[in-house]
Amino acid sequence: MxxxxxxxxxxxxxxxxxxxxxxxxxxxxxxxxxxxxxxxxxxxxxxxxxxxxxxxxxxxxxxxxxxxxxxxxxxxxxxxxxxxxxxxxxxxxxxxxxxxxxxxxxxxxxxxxxxxxxxxxxxxxxxxxSLLFEPWTVQTGSGTPYSVFTPFWRACRALPAPRAPLPEPREVDGGSAKVASDDLDDWQLLPTEPDWAAGLREAWEPGEPAARARLREFLREDLDDYARTRNEPAAGVTSQLSPRLRWGELSPHTVWHDTIEADGAAGRFLSEIGWREFAAHTLFYHPDLATKNLHREFDAFPWPRLKPSHLEAWQQGRTGIPLVDAGMRELWRTGVMHNRVRMVTASFLIKNLLIDWRLGEQWFWDTLVDADGASNPFNWQWVAGSGADAAPYFRIFNPELQAKKFDPRGEYIARWAPEYRADTAEEPPEPIVDLGESRKAALDGYEAVKRASRS
Known part of the structure; x- marks a missing residue:
C-alpha cells in the first residue's frame, strides 16, 4: 500500500x-x-x-x-x-x-x-x-545582520549566484486515496456584503499562469524603460510582480534568472528584488517588526492624541492633498499603489498628520493584495525613520513637490482624483492640515527622539 x-x-x-x-x-x-x-x-x-x-x-x-x-x-x-x-x-x-x-x-x-x-x-x-539568499548566510564580518541596504546587497552579490529555477513537473501522481477537503467557497474569503472587490477583479487575475505571463510581458515591454521611468506613477512602467512574489506564484529565482537572460544589465530592477530580500532578512532577526520600532529611541516620539477624522480622511483619499488622495484611491480600487506614491502617502500620515506609523501599516495590511509580513512593516518603518537603513528621520516628503517632479502633467492625479483637474467644475476638498506647520511639528517631535538617543 x-x-x-x-x-x-x-x-x-x-x-x-x-x-x-x-x-x-x-x-x-x-x-x-x-x-x-x-x-x-x-x-x-x-x-x-x-x-x-x-x-x-x-x-x-x-x-x-x-x-x-x-x-x-x-x-x-x-x-x-x-x-x-x-x-x-x-x-x-x-x-x-x-x-x-x-x-x-x-x-x-x-x-x-x-x-x-x-x-x-x-x-x-x-x-x-522564497528568498534568493537564506538570512543566516548574509552577515557582517562580525557575524551580525546588516542594517544598511547597500552593504547588504553587496554581500549578497558576492555569494554564489542564486540557483537556477526548477522546471514545472509534467505530472503529479495524486494516488487513489481521497482525503477530505474543505470547499474553498465555504471559507468566505471573497467580500459579499458589500462586494468591494470590483476594482480588484478588473486589475488582477491571481494564479501562476497569469503571473508567468506578466513576467514575460514586463521583461519584453517595460524593462528597458524601468530605470528611467519607474518613479513616474502615470507611466505604468512597474513590474506588477509584488503580489505574485508575495503569494509565491513566481519564485524570486525565476524572476532573477529570467531578468538576467532578458537583460544582463538590469541592475536597477534586480536591486528591488534585493530590497525585498533585505526586508525579509530584517524580519528574520526582528520578528516584532510590525509592532515595535526597530530603533527603540523612536519610542520617545511624542505622538499627539489621534484625530480619527484625520485618519479616516487619509484612508478615504479626502485629505485635500492631490497626490495623497490619488494614491489612497488607487489603493482602494486596485489593491496596490505605485511605490513612489506609497512613500508620499506614508510620509504624509506620519509626518504631517502625526499619526503613528503602525496605524498606516495596519491599513495597508488590510487593503494591499501584496501585503507581506516583512515588506509592509519594513517599508513603513523606513519612511517613519525608525527602521533599517531608514531615510533620515527628518526627511519629510513634500507631496506638492513630489507631484510636480514625478507627475508633472497631473495625469496620475487626474485619473484617480479627478476633482483636482483644472478643467473640472467639481470643488476639491481643502487640505486638512497645513503642510508647513505640520512639518515643523514633526521636526519638533523628532527632537525628542534625538534627545532620547543621547541619553
Missing part, C-alpha cells in the same frame, strides 16, 4: 520552481497538496481583506492546475500543527515537505511540527524557495 507524501503549500502557490513539490515527486509515492488557512495559531497575523481576495483566486488556480496534472489540493482550516498532523494520519502519509517561512511565529510552528512528526517516524524536510 502506498504511503503518500504531503506538500504543505504556504506562500508558494505554484508548481514551477517548487523544491518541496519536487522532493515529494521524487519519492515515487502519491503526492497530496495541502493548504491550511491558519487564523488561530499564536502569533499568526490574520490576512487582510484584499489579501484574502487574492488568496481565493490563487488557491483556485493552484487546485485546478494540480488536478490537470493528476494531483489534488486538500484545503483545511485551523491551527497548522494540528491540521497537518491530522492530514498525515488521514492520508497514511510517510513524509511531509514544505518551503521555509521567515516570520518568528511561523518558524516556531514549523520547528515544533518538524520535531513532532519526526518523533512519529515521518520524514520531514524544508527547502529554500
Amino acid at each position: 502506498p504511503h503518500p507524501s504531503i506538500v504543505w503549500f504556504r506562500d508558494d502557490l505554484r508548481l514551477a520552481d517548487n523544491p518541496a513539490l519536487r522532493a515529494a515527486i521524487e519519492r515515487d509515492e502519491p503526492v497530496i497538496g495541502l493548504y491550511v488557512l491558519d487564523e488561530e495559531s499564536e502569533g499568526i497575523r490574520p490576512l487582510g481583506g484584499a489579501a484574502r481576495w487574492w488568496l481565493h483566486g490563487s488557491l483556485r488556480s493552484l487546485g485546478e492546475r494540480l488536478r490537470e496534472k493528476g494531483g489534488q489540493l486538500v484545503l483545511r482550516r485551523g491551527p497548522s500543527a494540528r491540521v497537518v498532523t491530522e492530514v498525515v494520519k488521514d492520508a497514511g502519509a510517510s513524509a511531509v515537505f514544505w518551503n521555509r517561512r521567515y516570520g518568528g511565529a511561523e518558524r516556531e510552528i514549523d520547528a515544533q511540527l518538524k520535531t513532532a512528526l519526526r518523533e512519529d517516524g515521518i520524514e520531514v524536510a524544508s527547502f529554500a524557495a
Whole structure:
C-alpha cells in the first residue's frame, strides 16, 4: 500500500520552481497538496481583506492546475500543527515537505511540527524557495545582520549566484486515496456584503499562469524603460510582480534568472528584488517588526492624541492633498499603489498628520493584495525613520513637490482624483492640515527622539 507524501503549500502557490513539490515527486509515492488557512495559531497575523481576495483566486488556480496534472489540493482550516498532523494520519502519509517561512511565529510552528512528526517516524524536510539568499548566510564580518541596504546587497552579490529555477513537473501522481477537503467557497474569503472587490477583479487575475505571463510581458515591454521611468506613477512602467512574489506564484529565482537572460544589465530592477530580500532578512532577526520600532529611541516620539477624522480622511483619499488622495484611491480600487506614491502617502500620515506609523501599516495590511509580513512593516518603518537603513528621520516628503517632479502633467492625479483637474467644475476638498506647520511639528517631535538617543 502506498504511503503518500504531503506538500504543505504556504506562500508558494505554484508548481514551477517548487523544491518541496519536487522532493515529494521524487519519492515515487502519491503526492497530496495541502493548504491550511491558519487564523488561530499564536502569533499568526490574520490576512487582510484584499489579501484574502487574492488568496481565493490563487488557491483556485493552484487546485485546478494540480488536478490537470493528476494531483489534488486538500484545503483545511485551523491551527497548522494540528491540521497537518491530522492530514498525515488521514492520508497514511510517510513524509511531509514544505518551503521555509521567515516570520518568528511561523518558524516556531514549523520547528515544533518538524520535531513532532519526526518523533512519529515521518520524514520531514524544508527547502529554500522564497528568498534568493537564506538570512543566516548574509552577515557582517562580525557575524551580525546588516542594517544598511547597500552593504547588504553587496554581500549578497558576492555569494554564489542564486540557483537556477526548477522546471514545472509534467505530472503529479495524486494516488487513489481521497482525503477530505474543505470547499474553498465555504471559507468566505471573497467580500459579499458589500462586494468591494470590483476594482480588484478588473486589475488582477491571481494564479501562476497569469503571473508567468506578466513576467514575460514586463521583461519584453517595460524593462528597458524601468530605470528611467519607474518613479513616474502615470507611466505604468512597474513590474506588477509584488503580489505574485508575495503569494509565491513566481519564485524570486525565476524572476532573477529570467531578468538576467532578458537583460544582463538590469541592475536597477534586480536591486528591488534585493530590497525585498533585505526586508525579509530584517524580519528574520526582528520578528516584532510590525509592532515595535526597530530603533527603540523612536519610542520617545511624542505622538499627539489621534484625530480619527484625520485618519479616516487619509484612508478615504479626502485629505485635500492631490497626490495623497490619488494614491489612497488607487489603493482602494486596485489593491496596490505605485511605490513612489506609497512613500508620499506614508510620509504624509506620519509626518504631517502625526499619526503613528503602525496605524498606516495596519491599513495597508488590510487593503494591499501584496501585503507581506516583512515588506509592509519594513517599508513603513523606513519612511517613519525608525527602521533599517531608514531615510533620515527628518526627511519629510513634500507631496506638492513630489507631484510636480514625478507627475508633472497631473495625469496620475487626474485619473484617480479627478476633482483636482483644472478643467473640472467639481470643488476639491481643502487640505486638512497645513503642510508647513505640520512639518515643523514633526521636526519638533523628532527632537525628542534625538534627545532620547543621547541619553
